[in-house]
Amino acid sequence: MKPRTRLFDFSIIWLSLIGLTLIALWEGLVFAFDIPQWKLPAPSDIGVELLHSKNLLIFHTWVTLQEIIIGFSVALSTGVFLAILISYYRAVGRLVYPIVIASQTIPIIVIAPLLLIWVGYGLTPKIIVVTLVAFFPIVVNTVDGLRSVDLEMINLMRTLGATRWQIFTKIQIPSSLPFLFSGMKVGATLSVIGAVIGEWVGSNAGLGYLTRMSVPLFLTSRSFAAVLILSVLGVGIFLLASLLERALLPWHHRNNKMNLDSKD
Amino acid sequence: MGTGSCNIVTETLTLSGVSKTFDARSPLRVIQDIDLSIREGEFVSLIGPSGCGKSTLLAILAGLLEPTSGTVRSADHPDKTLLGKIAYMPQKDLLLPWRSLLDNTIIGMEFGGWDRSTSRARALRLFPTFGLAGFEDYYPAHVSGGMRQRAAFLRTLLTDRSILLLDEPFGALDALTRANLQAWLLNLWESLETTIVLVTHDIEEALLLSDRICVMTERPGRIKEIITVPWDRPRTFSIVTAPEFTALRRTLLNSLYADQPFSPSEDSR
Numbered sequence: 001m002k003p004r005t006r007l008f009d010f011s012i013i014w015l016s017l018i019g020l021t022l023i024a025l026w027e028g029l030v031f032a033f034d035i036p037q038w039k040l041p042a043p044s045d046i047g048v049e050l051l052h053s054k055n056l057l058i059f060h061t062w063v064t065l066q067e068i069i070i071g072f073s074v075a076l077s078t079g080v081f082l083a084i085l086i087s088y089y090r091a092v093g094r095l096v097y098p099i100v101i102a103s104q105t106i107p108i109i110v111i112a113p114l115l116l117i118w119v120g121y122g123l124t125p126k127i128i129v130v131t132l133v134a135f136f137p138i139v140v141n142t143v144d145g146l147r148s149v150d151l152e153m154i155n156l157m158r159t160l161g162a163t164r165w166q167i168f169t170k171i172q173i174p175s176s177l178p179f180l181f182s183g184m185k186v187g188a189t190l191s192v193i194g195a196v197i198g199e200w201v202g203s204n205a206g207l208g209y210l211t212r213m214s215v216p217l218f219l220t221s222r223s224f225a226a227v228l229i230l231s232v233l234g235v236g237i238f239l240l241a242s243l244l245e246r247a248l249l250p251w252h253h254r255n256n257k258m259n260l261d262s263k264d
Numbered sequence: 265m266g267t268g269s270c271n272i273v274t275e276t277l278t279l280s281g282v283s284k285t286f287d288a289r290s291p292l293r294v295i296q297d298i299d300l301s302i303r304e305g306e307f308v309s310l311i312g313p314s315g316c317g318k319s320t321l322l323a324i325l326a327g328l329l330e331p332t333s334g335t336v337r338s339a340d341h342p343d344k345t346l347l348g349k350i351a352y353m354p355q356k357d358l359l360l361p362w363r364s365l366l367d368n369t370i371i372g373m374e375f376g377g378w379d380r381s382t383s384r385a386r387a388l389r390l391f392p393t394f395g396l397a398g399f400e401d402y403y404p405a406h407v408s409g410g411m412r413q414r415a416a417f418l419r420t421l422l423t424d425r426s427i428l429l430l431d432e433p434f435g436a437l438d439a440l441t442r443a444n445l446q447a448w449l450l451n452l453w454e455s456l457e458t459t460i461v462l463v464t465h466d467i468e469e470a471l472l473l474s475d476r477i478c479v480m481t482e483r484p485g486r487i488k489e490i491i492t493v494p495w496d497r498p499r500t501f502s503i504v505t506a507p508e509f510t511a512l513r514r515t516l517l518n519s520l521y522a523d524q525p526f527s528p529s530e531d532s533r
Contacts, residue, residue, distance in 0.1 A: 152354060152356065152358065153358050155323075155328050155354075156352065157371075157375070158327075158328065158347055159347060159350070159351070159352040160348070160351075160371065160375055160423060161372065161375045161376055161423065162348075162375040166374075170374070170375075171360070174360070174362045177362075249362070250403075251405065
């Protein structure tokens with residue numbers, strides 16, 4: 001089977017065709033059944049809204065984007081730090097890891113309003129919400145990645161004279177990178193959800209706020225427009241993480257595609 | 265093994281009464297009462313049926329396992345553990361996929377505190393000898409199994425240890441590549457001044473490369489006999505077709521498999 005070496009190949013054409021067909025179908029249905037705009041906006045209505053309320057949407061998008069970017073960055077740094085701590089200091093790990101897991105069992109929808117009481121309004125509680133939802137997949141995946149090294153590899157390094165720290169930094173950490181990126185991709189898309197939840201609970205800005213506020217005002221097309229932008233953000237972040245992975249881990253991507261040895 | 269001059273033969277590695285039992289669901293005695301003296305600069309092979317504990321023995325020599333009883337003494341390192349003092353090459357090349365071939369070979373030196381550029385220069389000089397010239401920047405996934413094994417061997421060699429342990433280094437390769445690498449190793453060994461302990465299931469490989477061959481019994485593995493290989497050095501690969509080679513091969517086959525039913529030896533039919 002010929003290996004596919006490009007990220008975008010013919011499936012993007014199929015996807016676009018299917019997408020366009022669905023949009024056309026949607027437009028047709030709204031027109032045919034004369035569905036009012038406040039109930040179900042047609043794609044054309046959403047398009048119009050995007051143009052008309054451009055500045056408004058840009059403003060709110062920027063608010064949400066800040067929450068995502070800052071929250072995710074904090075999640076990434078604390079997540080990686082925790083994963084390293086848990087993996088290198090076993091005793092500490094046995095205490096910390098269960099706490100990390102337990103933190104996820106409390107529904108974020110309960111924590112978010114509490115954050116408003118503790119931290120106040122503004123960007124901060126939303127950033128905290130984003131961090132809370134995004135750091136967990138990063139920690140879990142990175143810990144698994146650090147543990148994924150074969151014992152024979154570790155033994156070999158020991159015979160080569162490696163200290164525990166050298167094995168950790170030169171073998172375990174590079175081994176964990178593919179796992180980290182998996183965690184990052186999941187965490188990044190969860191960040192979008194986290195930002196929306198944070199805004200739903202108490203906010204006067206952001207795309208999540210916008211979707212919620214537009215509903216009682218019957219500005220449904222604005223709501224849809226905001227949701228569309230959120231989707232684009234989510235997909236965009238995921239793609240960004242994938243491209244970063246491709247760039248930083250060239251050996252990993254190629255590894256899965258090329259196979260020169262018949263015995264492997 | 266005469267070279268004409270008077271060689272003072274020093275024992276570099278001595279095993280006395282080495283046994284190893286693993287505590288699984290029921291205790292598994294893998295090797296028993298191994299007594300072996302390995303001389304400096306010697307090439308010794310361990311052959312034996314599957315499961316006879318040869319890899320376990322090698323792991324003990326490498327310092328990765330403690331013997332349940334008995335001692336392993338090294339002339340150069342009398343009091344310390346052998347871990348990190350003896351070079352060890354396992355059956356899988358275990359090259360790091362994220363490093364180029366060159367950077368893989370220098371990893372032992374990096375652990376020892378050498379800086380990268382010096383290490384790289386030193387390794388690069390040996391690339392042609394190892395048939396790896398031109399492939400320094402390739403990732404392991406993009407070169408053949410034979411090349412990966414040679415790179416792993418170079419990695420082992422660059423640690424400058426006086427004793428090398430090779431655990432079926434050519435086992436994962438096809439027959440042609442294997443023969444190729446055996447000839448290459450035979451040639452290379454003439455210029456090295458290391459002691460080598462080779463574990464293999466390949467009788468011809470043992471006969472071709474070694475000075476002495478230790479035949480092990482089935483589990484629990486004991487040393488059944490030690491055969492001295494009569495041919496002088498330097499040897500060439502052509503010796504594998506000589507009649508004396510075949511005769512010795514027959515002896516070894518009988519020694520290995522005589523006690524087993526359905527065996528390839530002549531005595532049990």
